[in-house]
Amino acid sequence: MGAAIEAVDRAAYADWLQRVGDNALILGHRVSEWCGHGPALEEDIALSNVALDLIGQCQLWLGLAAEVEGKGRSADDLAFLRDAGAFRNVLLVERPNGDFAQTLMRQFLFDAFHIELLRALGKSTDLRVAEIAAKAEKEVAYHLERSADLVIRLGDGSAESHARMEKALKSLWAYTGEMFLDDATDQALAEAGIAPLPSSLKSAWDETVTAVLAEATLAHPGQSWQHKGGKQGIHSEHLGFLLAEMQFLQRAYPGASW
Amino acid sequence: MSKNEWPLWEIFIRGQHGLNHRHVGSLHAPDAEMAICNARDVYTRRNEGVSIWVVRSNDITASSPSEKGPLFEPANSKVYRHPTFFDIPEEVGHM
Numbered sequence: 001m002g003a004a005i006e007a008v009d010r011a012a013y014a015d016w017l018q019r020v021g022d023n024a025l026i027l028g029h030r031v032s033e034w035c036g037h038g039p040a041l042e043e044d045i046a047l048s049n050v051a052l053d054l055i056g057q058c059q060l061w062l063g064l065a066a067e068v069e070g071k072g073r074s075a076d077d078l079a080f081l082r083d084a085g086a087f088r089n090v091l092l093v094e095r096p097n098g099d100f101a102q103t104l105m106r107q108f109l110f111d112a113f114h115i116e117l118l119r120a121l122g123k124s125t126d127l128r129v130a131e132i133a134a135k136a137e138k139e140v141a142y143h144l145e146r147s148a149d150l151v152i153r154l155g156d157g158s159a160e161s162h163a164r165m166e167k168a169l170k171s172l173w174a175y176t177g178e179m180f181l182d183d184a185t186d187q188a189l190a191e192a193g194i195a196p197l198p199s200s201l202k203s204a205w206d207e208t209v210t211a212v213l214a215e216a217t218l219a220h221p222g223q224s225w226q227h228k229g230g231k232q233g234i235h236s237e238h239l240g241f242l243l244a245e246m247q248f249l250q251r252a253y254p255g256a257s258w
Numbered sequence: 259m260s261k262n263e264w265p266l267w268e269i270f271i272r273g274q275h276g277l278n279h280r281h282v283g284s285l286h287a288p289d290a291e292m293a294i295c296n297a298r299d300v301y302t303r304r305n306e307g308v309s310i311w312v313v314r315s316n317d318i319t320a321s322s323p324s325e326k327g328p329l330f331e332p333a334n335s336k337v338y339r340h341p342t343f344f345d346i347p348e349e350v351g352h353m
Binding site: 040041042043045046049142145146149150153 | 287288289291299303
């Protein structure tokens, strides 16, 4: 694993690890906002489990990011003491929860990408990455099974649930393209064999999404203009509000712990 | 929600290979597959199970409490059905 680190620029590696960790952190926090507000007790618990899985994964990714960065910061420092511009998550995961349809559709579109990424990372040349990915893959396989099941049931459900799922799909679709954009950081990591090029995950994602949307009787939105920027730290206004809530305690009472 | 409540499911979990499935509780779900997902999330969060069964609560036929007398009391007076009348040789020890 030492060789893998030598083969790639340290700053690029830390940056990439923050992308993976921040996706899990921000989506985990978003989903945790449902805790106590789920449409049924069972859904409430299931959503909280997903949130906890993601936040657990983010701890591992950000812990490794801090280690690779080598500036003496911890995973907590990265989560709670960075400002919006330093976050590297894709824009999709910071989209507001909206209604249950919007939350589920966002989850499904991300899960379908997440599972492909983790499967590919299982073959990483850095053993630490491969080990985290192997642990996360089991959790995310379940996230995908669940979100796909619900997208199908609600899409192919009542007129009301179908309309809501259709609306959620339309509003989120323009945020999916960013997951598959390659930049210099991605190139460097791919050359070192640490991570796959995001663009290489697109066809498997397309296949899953097309199949599930068809079963859900939802119209595939097809090609359209796509947002980007989250991976480079250019975020929507929603991330600032999310961080204000998530980071409040550490900002107001620095170093507080329990 | 109240108008269109999901049906109730009874959940059975097998704790370890070799043990029987045990009734652990009930929950709501739109269909059997989702009931298994929900059961996984509600009842196996602390590593409790290796297998889940779900069954619609409506599909369970239960004995009626008012028939308790005729159903169970006759067995009370039939002590000879318990294997408590054998002399166990000392060499066998505790059984």
